Amino acid sequence: MTIVAVIPEPNSPVELREVQTPELEENSALLDVELSEVCGTDVYLQKGLLQGVPYPLVPGHVSVGRLSKIRGKLFDVDGREFREGDRVTFLDVHRTCNACWYCLVAKATTRCPQRKVYGITYGLDDGLCGGWAEQVYLKPGTRCIRLDAEPELFMAGGCALPTALHAVERGDIAFGDVVLVLGSGPVGINAIILSLMRGAGRVLCVGAPDFRLKAASRAGASDVLNFEEHDEQKRLAWVLQHTSGRGADVIIEATGAPDAVVQAMRFARDAGRVVVVGQYTDHGPVSAEAAFNPHLDLNKKHLDVRGCWGSDFSHFYRAAQIVSNPEQSKPWEALKGGLARYELANANEALADVAAGRVLKALIDPKS
Ligand SMILES: [Zn+2]
Numbered sequence: 001m002t003i004v005a006v007i008p009e010p011n012s013p014v015e016l017r018e019v020q021t022p023e024l025e026e027n028s029a030l031l032d033v034e035l036s037e038v039c040g041t042d043v044y045l046q047k048g049l050l051q052g053v054p055y056p057l058v059p060g061h062v063s064v065g066r067l068s069k070i071r072g073k074l075f076d077v078d079g080r081e082f083r084e085g086d087r088v089t090f091l092d093v094h095r096t097c098n099a100c101w102y103c104l105v106a107k108a109t110t111r112c113p114q115r116k117v118y119g120i121t122y123g124l125d126d127g128l129c130g131g132w133a134e135q136v137y138l139k140p141g142t143r144c145i146r147l148d149a150e151p152e153l154f155m156a157g158g159c160a161l162p163t164a165l166h167a168v169e170r171g172d173i174a175f176g177d178v179v180l181v182l183g184s185g186p187v188g189i190n191a192i193i194l195s196l197m198r199g200a201g202r203v204l205c206v207g208a209p210d211f212r213l214k215a216a217s218r219a220g221a222s223d224v225l226n227f228e229e230h231d232e233q234k235r236l237a238w239v240l241q242h243t244s245g246r247g248a249d250v251i252i253e254a255t256g257a258p259d260a261v262v263q264a265m266r267f268a269r270d271a272g273r274v275v276v277v278g279q280y281t282d283h284g285p286v287s288a289e290a291a292f293n294p295h296l297d298l299n300k301k302h303l304d305v306r307g308c309w310g311s312d313f314s315h316f317y318r319a320a321q322i323v324s325n326p327e328q329s330k331p332w333e334a335l336k337g338g339l340a341r342y343e344l345a346n347a348n349e350a351l352a353d354v355a356a357g358r359v360l361k362a363l364i365d366p367k368s
């Protein structure tokens with residue numbers, strides 16, 4: 001038997017359940033969870049805001065643990081066989097088909113209609129498929145990634161690390177670029193670190209509250225601005241003041257607020273790039289006040305606006321590589337102090353703290 005934390009249906013509190021440990025299929029494994037994360041997506045899952053989610057659901061789409069039982073054979077991408085006891089994370093996306101139009105022609109596997117996501121579109125009826133549990137069942141075909149780092153270090157980035165890595169990749173940051181990150185949540189903080197690694201000259205950050213902006217500064221942002229204390233005009237003036245009057249070369253929107261997408265375009269320099277990564281959940285259209293003007297805000301500026309949805313294996317793989325490198329992983333070492341741990345029984349508290357933005361990063365520790 002194993003203990004899992006379950007969202008029974010939208011808008012219901014999380015409850016603990018005891019479920020049968022599954023029979024392992026050929027080439028599958030059981031993972032003893034060391035840490036799993038609580039992110040903004042989990043808050044939206046609890047509120048029922050994501051489409052195609054089967055409840056009851058065990059949340060927790062990014063986790064780290066040890067392979068406790070393997071049936072058959074599992075290999076990493078280097079062809080090395082996994083052994084019981086190995087520490088791994090795994091790509092939360094499963095069943096990408098490599099046979100459909102999106103996989104083969106568009107080469108956009110995040111848009112594959114066959115894909116399922118552990119902790120999001122796999123429910124409890126599909127098995128032990130979420131990380132807020134003592135164990136996760138890694139179905140055949142799940143892509144495990146060896147982790148030569150402490151679980152805290154990888155989870156200091158959590159799902160925000162591959163997400164931000166994807167966004168920075170989409171941003172095509174050039175050496176010396178001034179990058180503006182909108183949002184100081186986990187994706188924003190990771191985007192600051194990765195933009196600098198990618199060669200940005202400076203990174204500016206507009207976010208809130210102040211303790212998150214302090215984390216943004218520690219992560220390497222040269223200047224930060226609290227958006228709660230400055231309206232859009234003041235924010236724009238601040239951005240222009242820090243970019244020789246031009247606007248930022250690359251903007252990464254990581255806020256979750258639809259109006260921020262329009263502001264991102266206004267804060268970009270002419271012929272700059274905007275990456276929209278903060279709208280994974282449908283937060284509705286921009287407000288009437290945002291008054292998006294296609295001519296002024298987009299076309300005349302000759303902007304390149306790019307959506308960035310989900311992550312693929314390469315983003316998880318590169319994330320694991322970075323945190324497994326003692327030199328490159330230092331910025332995440334510095335973030336470890338901001339981790340808040342919760343036992344399975346306190347998952348509701350974790351969700352409430354994430355929803356209210358009281359913690360930098362919340363983790364479920366099923367062993368505590
Ligand atoms: Zn997440």
Ligand SMILES: [Zn+2]
Binds near residue numbers: 097112113
């Ligand atoms: Zn496909």
